[in-house]
Amino acid sequence: MKLIECYNLETAYIASLNRPILNGINFHINQGEFVVLLGLNGAGKSTLLRSLLGLVPLVSGEIYVHGVQITPQTLRKVRRDIGMLFQGGGLIQQLSAIENVLCGRLGVRTTGQTLFGFPERDRILALELLEQLGLKEQIYQKTSRLSGGQQQRVAIARALIQSPQILLADEPTTGLDVVASQQVMQTLAQLNSEQGLTIITVLHDLGIAAEYAQRAIVLDAGRIVYDGKCNNLQAQFAQGFKLVETYKEYEE
Numbered sequence: 368m369k370l371i372e373c374y375n376l377e378t379a380y381i382a383s384l385n386r387p388i389l390n391g392i393n394f395h396i397n398q399g400e401f402v403v404l405l406g407l408n409g410a411g412k413s414t415l416l417r418s419l420l421g422l423v424p425l426v427s428g429e430i431y432v433h434g435v436q437i438t439p440q441t442l443r444k445v446r447r448d449i450g451m452l453f454q455g456g457g458l459i460q461q462l463s464a465i466e467n468v469l470c471g472r473l474g475v476r477t478t479g480q481t482l483f484g485f486p487e488r489d490r491i492l493a494l495e496l497l498e499q500l501g502l503k504e505q506i507y508q509k510t511s512r513l514s515g516g517q518q519q520r521v522a523i524a525r526a527l528i529q530s531p532q533i534l535l536a537d538e539p540t541t542g543l544d545v546v547a548s549q550q551v552m553q554t555l556a557q558l559n560s561e562q563g564l565t566i567i568t569v570l571h572d573l574g575i576a577a578e579y580a581q582r583a584i585v586l587d588a589g590r591i592v593y594d595g596k597c598n599n600l601q602a603q604f605a606q607g608f609k610l611v612e613t614y615k616e617y618e619e
């Protein structure tokens with residue numbers, strides 16, 4: 368089933384780039400896929416990821432999530448299905464791990480509901496998620512005292528507390544050592560295989576991409592130059608993606 372569909376996305380012309388950041392972007396992603404977005408610095412990966420949340424103004428093109436087109440009217444509804452891990456985690460350092468996770472519920476709770484603390488069932492859910500992500504000992508620890516890998520897993524728990532169907536992640540392993548990177552990627556892989564979470568992640572490491580993702584979408588100067596399996600990515604990069612491939616398996 369098509370979960371995300373993008374047709375002819377184009378963003379505004381940027382004088383410093385002498386082109387739009389994104390141009391002629393077409394793809395769709397099925398439920399349960401694990402997709403990696405690759406490309407050199409400035410290729411437009413983060414912009415493409417953010418456009419799926421309606422955070423990027425488009426001059427043309429359409430994005431559908433679950434068959435619903437993203438418009439100002441549908442934005443709130445569409446965003447409820449999508450969790451986002453921003454570059455650097457974006458956690459509040461002075462708060463504890465569980466408080467950060469509970470922040471993921473702010474969008475669905477009124478001020479009145481959180482004035483005297485979050486509802487009990489939110490707290491239970493947050494505890495369960497932190498335990499599931501291997502952070503049982505760190506639940507009440509101040510976030511600034513956690514390691515980079517632990518912080519990234521708190522950020523994953525915060526994204527998951529709204530039970531999204533889609534998880535977008537912008538370079539989730541940046542700044543992490545090899546072990547922590549593997550743990551974060553294994554966490555994402557598990558969520559994908561065991562809970563059917565659809566994952567789209569920007570990565571820079573081709574090895575990690577090939578190890579975890581089933582499909583790679585490669586951007587170059589705002590256009591898709593490859594959309595296919597993760598085999599042979601090193602060689603493809605070396606050849607400069609002269610042949611534009613599309614992922615036939617995913618076309619109907």
Ligand SMILES: Nc1ncnc2c1ncn2[C@@H]1O[C@H](COP(=O)(O)OP(=O)(O)OP(=O)(O)O)[C@@H](O)[C@H]1O
Nearest residue numbers: 381384388406407408409410411412413414415569
């Ligand atoms: N609002 C903006 N105004 C002008 N230029 C922008 C804006 N947002 C992004 N850019 C430029 O657009 C290009 C694409 O940015 P984007 O962050 O999407 O690339 P990226 O592929 O994620 O790069 P990186 O790997 O460095 O994170 C960059 O050259 C960036 O400087």
